Each structure stands twice: as structure tokens, then as C-alpha cells.
Amino acid sequence: MVVVVLPPILAAEAGGQSRFEVEASTVQEALGALPVVDRLFDEHASLRSLVNVYVDGVDLRERGGLSAKLSGTETIRLVGAIAGG
Amino acid sequence: MPVVVLAGTKKGLFLLRSDELRQGWTLDGPHLVGWSVYHAILDPRDGVLHACTNHEVYGATVHRSRDLGKTWEHAENLGLPDDSKLKLERTWHVEPGHADQPGRLWLGAAPGVLFRSNDGGATWQTIEGLLAHPTRERWFPGAGGMCCHSIQLDPADANHLHVGISAAGVFRTHDGGEQWTPVNSGTAADFLPDPYPEVGQCVHKLLRCAESSRLWQQNHCGVYRSDDGGDSWQRLDGNGLPSGFGFALALHPRDADTAFVVPIEGAENRVTSGGRLGVYRTSDAGASWDLSMEGLPEHAWTGVLREGMAFDALDPFGLYLGAQSGSVFASADEGQTWTEIASQLPPVLSVEVGAWS
Numbered sequence: 199m200v201v202v203v204l205p206p207i208l209a210a211e212a213g214g215q216s217r218f219e220v221e222a223s224t225v226q227e228a229l230g231a232l233p234v235v236d237r238l239f240d241e242h243a244s245l246r247s248l249v250n251v252y253v254d255g256v257d258l259r260e261r262g263g264l265s266a267k268l269s270g271t272e273t274i275r276l277v278g279a280i281a282g283g
Numbered sequence: 284m285p286v287v288v289l290a291g292t293k294k295g296l297f298l299l300r301s302d303e304l305r306q307g308w309t310l311d312g313p314h315l316v317g318w319s320v321y322h323a324i325l326d327p328r329d330g331v332l333h334a335c336t337n338h339e340v341y342g343a344t345v346h347r348s349r350d351l352g353k354t355w356e357h358a359e360n361l362g363l364p365d366d367s368k369l370k371l372e373r374t375w376h377v378e379p380g381h382a383d384q385p386g387r388l389w390l391g392a393a394p395g396v397l398f399r400s401n402d403g404g405a406t407w408q409t410i411e412g413l414l415a416h417p418t419r420e421r422w423f424p425g426a427g428g429m430c431c432h433s434i435q436l437d438p439a440d441a442n443h444l445h446v447g448i449s450a451a452g453v454f455r456t457h458d459g460g461e462q463w464t465p466v467n468s469g470t471a472a473d474f475l476p477d478p479y480p481e482v483g484q485c486v487h488k489l490l491r492c493a494e495s496s497r498l499w500q501q502n503h504c505g506v507y508r509s510d511d512g513g514d515s516w517q518r519l520d521g522n523g524l525p526s527g528f529g530f531a532l533a534l535h536p537r538d539a540d541t542a543f544v545v546p547i548e549g550a551e552n553r554v555t556s557g558g559r560l561g562v563y564r565t566s567d568a569g570a571s572w573d574l575s576m577e578g579l580p581e582h583a584w585t586g587v588l589r590e591g592m593a594f595d596a597l598d599p600f601g602l603y604l605g606a607q608s609g610s611v612f613a614s615a616d617e618g619q620t621w622t623e624i625a626s627q628l629p630p631v632l633s634v635e636v637g638a639w640s
Contacts, residue, residue, distance in 0.1 A: 206317075207316070207317040207318075207338070207341065208341065210316065210317075211357060236344075236359070236360050236361070236362075237341040237342060237344070237357075238341075240342060240362065240370055240371070241360070241361075241362020241363055241364075241365075241370065241371060242362075242365060242370065246340065246341065246342055248339060248340040249340060249341070278339075278340035278341070279340060
């Protein structure tokens with residue numbers, strides 16, 4: 199199973215749960231299985247620009263983006279970019 | 284009747300509670316930690332809290348709580364249709380529907396869009412008549428974006444609404460939102476080549492009197508009143524107001540001739556006028572204005588935003604004021620004297636008042 203770890207503000211949106219185990223073969227599928235998917239993607243299915251995704255500590259941008267393949271043992275961490283005040 | 288003031292801030296929602304005397308207040312919060320609360324209401328029809336919530340990273344949505352803030356859930360998949368080529372930027376104002384339409388709510392948002400919910404805020408539908416308005420190409424966003432921030436319902440006709448959109452103007456519908464008519468005649472847009480265009484006026488706040496059809500608006504370019512549903516507007520900021528620029532607006536719940544504004548220095552210096560936090564009151568439909576500041580700080584260079592003032596319907600009625608300095612002030616005597624009921628909050632973006640039960 200792929201583990202997805204949410205930041206506190208999204209965990210609050212998910213009923214207080216910060217860690218999810220999902221079956222997914224791509225990062226897109228893993229994120230799409232979360233109850234907070236609409237906070238990660240906008241209405242046109244684009245990943246919000248300030249949502250950073252790390253797969254086993256590696257920035258998703260360096261792993262080929264949302265279509266990056268998963269083996270099923272990865273840990274995905276979602277981190278809001280440092281922005282705003 | 285217990286009273287609750289909902290103070291939406293840059294970092295969460297705070298609830299201030301009192302009894303009908305409105306002398307002592309208790310502070311509860313923050314709720315919705317981390318979210319900027321642009322506006323929040325306690326729906327008088329069913330006691331549900333609704334909040335327009337925005338986050339730099341996680342976007343714009345609307346939260347609701349059926350248990351007075353203990354738990355919250357956000358709307359499902361709130362957004363704009365693909366073919367609009369627009370993205371939802373921020374949610375700005377949520378308004379309960381008519382008493383005889385349980386579950387109906389209205390939501391104003393940027394970029395200049397309106398939504399309607401028929402299921403108590405779980406899902407929202409875009410109002411196409413405004414989204415695809417033929418004048419939209421002449422709307423240009425200002426510093427606050429192109430926000431639909433004012434939604435005013437006719438208590439006698441659920442299909443009759445006015446909305447106010449920054450940098451677009453005031454629009455009216457008589458068919459529940461299918462067709463919208465711009466009603467900006469007589470309101471200035473002195474930042475445009477044509478200072479009196481059909482659309483493009485920057486209305487900052489629009490309110491309808493509870494017991495008459497009179498409309499008031501605080502605009503980027505003055506304070507106005509309309510006695511004919513918006514067909515014509517009369518400018519009112521020449522007699523006693525230090526500035527026609529401002530955002531906040533409040534009305535008397537029973538007297539259509541009485542209104543309150545908080546003047547701001549101007550568009551290029553958005554601090555309280557004269558270096559003080561003062562509320563100006565007219566009791567003669569805008570012919571003259573008098574300063575009320577007893578209990579308000581004498582030296583203040585703060586801001587009061589478009590949702591920064593609210594009023595209740597008690598007798599005497601109460602007024603509430605939230606400042607970007609993080610203070611909330613209340614007046615239990617119709618604006619004559621003020622008391623600071625909260626301080627050191629995050630910058631206050633909105634205040635609203637409801638009946639707590």
C-alpha cells in the first residue's frame with residue numbers, strides 16, 4: 199500500500215486523519231483516492247500550484263509528475279509551499 | 284436573545300457571545316484554523332454556520348458547521364465549469380435564501396461569479412446568467428480582485444436580487460438569476476476614461492433596507508442611495524464625510540433614512556480617515572453625516588474592510604465593527620458609544636451577527 203501523509207490543515211479537513219493507505223499505481227491515483235482531493239486539485243483537475251508533493255522524499259517534479267509510477271511501497275508527503283503571510 | 288458576533292479573520296473564525304444587553308462578551312476560537320475567513324453567517328433559518336474560506340495553497344471553498352462550530356465540512360467540488368475558462372479565486376460572501384426556501388443559499392465569489400445551493404451548502408451551482416454576462420469583457424479586476432461581495436434579496440420576492448461586484452458594478456435580476464441588468468446609472472467610475480459607464484463601477488458594499496426597497500452603496504467613488512431599485516443613484520458624500528472612499532456600510536434595521544460608513548483616506552492610502560477610527564452616521568438619508576467615535580481609538584491608522592461592519596435587529600439595535608488591527612468593537616446603543624470586545628486577533632476581514640441559541 200502507498201502511504202500518503204497530509205499536513206495538519208488538510209488532516210483537519212479529513213476528519214483529523216493525517217495518514218492514509220491507498221492502493222495506487224500512479225501518484226495521480228494516490229492523490230485521487232484522498233477525501234481532500236478537491237483541495238489539492240482545482241476545478242479543472244490541475245494540481246494547485248503551491249501544493250508540493252514528495253515521493254519518498256523526492257520532489258514529484260523530479261519523478262515525472264503526477265503520472266509517475268508507484269511500486270506500492272512509497273510514502274507520499276503533501277506540503278504546502280511557503281507562501282503568503 | 285443571546286447574540287453572537289462572527290469575526291472572520293486572516294487566520295480563522297472567532298465567535299464572540301453575549302446576551303441581549305451586549306455588555307459582557309466571551310471569546311471562542313479560532314475555528315477553521317489556518318483559513319482566511321472572508322465572511323461567515325449563522326443562518327437564522329436552521330442555526331447552521333457557513334463561512335467563506337480561502338487559503339493561499341489549498342484554494343477557495345465554503346465550510347459549514349451544523350453543531351455551532353464543533354465540527355466543520357467543506358463544500359463538494361466547488362468550482363467553475365470547464366467551458367468558462369475561469370478558475371474560482373476566492374469566496375467572499377454567503378447569504379441565506381428566503382425563509383420559504385429551506386436549503387437555499389447564495390454565494391458570491393471571485394472572479395465576479397455567483398453560486399446557488401439548494402441543499403444547505405453541500406453543493407453549489409454556478410449562476411450562468413452572471414458568469415456569461417454580455418458585459419463581462421468590460422469588467423476589470425481591481426486591487427481586491429473581481430469579487431461578488433454583496434447579495435441582497437427582496438424579502439417579498441425570492442426571484443428579485445441585487446448583487447454588487449467590485450470593478451463591475453451593481454446588477455439586478457427579477458427571474459432568480461437567469462437575466463441580469465446592470466443598474467449603475469449615476470454612480471461614478473472616475474478611474475475609467477468614461478466616468479459614468481454602463482458597467483465597471485467599483486461598488487465596495489451594497490445593502491438593501493430591511494423594510495423598504497431603498498438601496499445603499501459604499502463605492503470606490505462615493506456613497507450612494509437609490510430609491511428606485513438601482514435605476515438611478517444619488518451621491519451622498521458631500522456633507523460631512525471626510526472622504527467618499529470606504530468599504531464598510533451598515534443600516535438601521537427599521538429606519539431607511541439611517542446608515543453608517545467608515546471613511547478611508549482614499550484609494551492610494553487605505554487607512555482610516557484623519558488618523559482615527561470613526562463611524563459616520565446619517566439620519567436624514569445622506570443629507571448630512573455626523574461622526575461617532577466615543578469609545579473608538581483616537582489615533583488609528585487601520586482599515587475596515589467591506590465586510591467589516593454589521594448590525595443586529597434588537598431595540599436599541601447594535602453595531603459591530605472589525606478592524607485590520609485585530610480589534611472588534613461593539614455598540615449597544617445604535618452607534619453612539621463603542622466598546623472594544625476583542626483585541627489582538629489576526630487582521631479582521633469580516634464581522635457578522637446572529638442569534639445564538
